[in-house]
């Protein structure tokens with residue numbers, strides 16, 4: 368051998384593959400082992416054998432995957448990526464009880480700098496150092512002795528085939544136990560690291576690809592303004608506030624014992640303008656899933672099963688002739704506002720409201736008169752629809768969402784590692800975000816009241832949150848669990864409407880009736896139709912039975 372020393376130290380790819388697969392199966396899967404270890408199915412020696420079998424199964428699956436990728440210049444980057452992915456996702460699974468599925472991956476892919484900054488922490492970095500960087504450094508500094516293309520291809524295929532045999536063997540031997548475990552504990556499949564990420568990314572890319580490859584289908588081509596828009600009539604001004612991470616369980620309007628909605632409750636006590644809907648379900652458990660669904664004409668079930676991309680509520684309202692503007696104080700409109708007016712608060716430096724590139728939600732109300740004045744006069748004369756996208760209760764850094772004056776409940780958790788705080792402090796910080804949202808919504812209602820009395824417009828507002836949140840119940844934090852597994856707190860969302868007296872008269876709407884019906888079960892599916900009804904936009908898409916205003920007109 369010309370270079371005996373280097374040849375001794377170099378590894379065959381299979382050595383690296385087997386070591387990495389074993390490391391990921393064991394150390395990269397602490398959340399999985401921690402979850403299944405206490406399960407009654409796994410008590411006794413049979414359970415131990417089964418758990419060992421599961422570790423072999425994961426290692427074999429990874430070996431198969433990596434064997435196919437064992438090429439010069441490919442294998443090492445892939446290993447590095449898998450190590451870092453496994454380290455980061457195991458941290459979030461352990462700390463927050465989240466799991467990794469396609470919508471979670473979509474969320475990750477759509478995270479912006481501000482959101483990512485909120486999630487960075489020392490425990491996360493330590494996890495990455497111990498699970499990924501140290502073993503990665505030890506494993507990856509070795510040179511690899513790759514063969515020429517032909518022999519290497521044969522080796523790779525043989526390696527993958529052997530791994531597949533082991534995989535099938537273990538599956539057959541443990542099939543009974545495996546099937547019952549997956550059936551009784553559905554979350555387990557989302558914990559298998561980093562195969563969950565590989566699978567979810569693949570599914571996401573496939574879904575996205577098949578959706579992106581189809582042209583957007585226009586909807587509501589027949590949309591037109593209804594009879595309340597008669598010439599000489601006052602024009603409507605309707606604001607839709609898209610809330611963020613507010614859960615119904617902590618809204619005092621819905622019966623929560625702490626006063627998280629003091630200003631809105633005062634408005635509700637003054638007259639019939641405000642109705643709080645107490646039984647509303649979100650479409651998804653994260654922003655990325657809920658937003659497109661709640662603006663869709665299809666409703667949750669049809670929306671989730673179609674691959675065809677459609678236009679949304681805002682396109683229909685605009686097509687009917689109204690002026691539509693999306694004002695964003697968060698991570699963007701997820702494509703919903705692509706064809707209507709858009710304002711982004713990102714990077715604004717308004718004193719008192721914005722710091723470090725981030726603004727408090729009152730920024731959404733700043734300069735609304737000027738924004739309306741800048742709209743196309745012909746459309747403005749017919750009616751204006753504003754969508755305000757809140758930062759709301761976006762976690763885990765709840766404390767960052769609230770100006771000092773609205774920190775009602777103290778002490779509050781001022782860390783983005785929620786587990787470092789007592790649970791009561793986490794709830795305090797979260798409840799403060801709702802107190803502030805209450806202030807923003809009440810401010811909006813007062814402004815709309817002014818627009819109705821002095822501005823000559825028929826005004827109304829609808830507020831609905833995109834999904835809820837877990838605050839440490841059963842060791843779950845944040846949101847984004849697959850819908851079937853998600854606790855009530857992640858899917859039960861607050862929703863309310865505020866309708867001015869002139870708007871009620873315009874529509875022949877009995878506002879007391881809205882309150883009487885406010886405990887009826889509703890969901891994001893209702894929003895599309897209720898907004899069409901409120902704005903009196905007529906189209907064949909409108910389904911009266913889903914418009915919760917309709918029975919009161």
Ligand SMILES: [Zn+2]
Nearest residue numbers: 612653654833
């Ligand atoms: Zn959200």
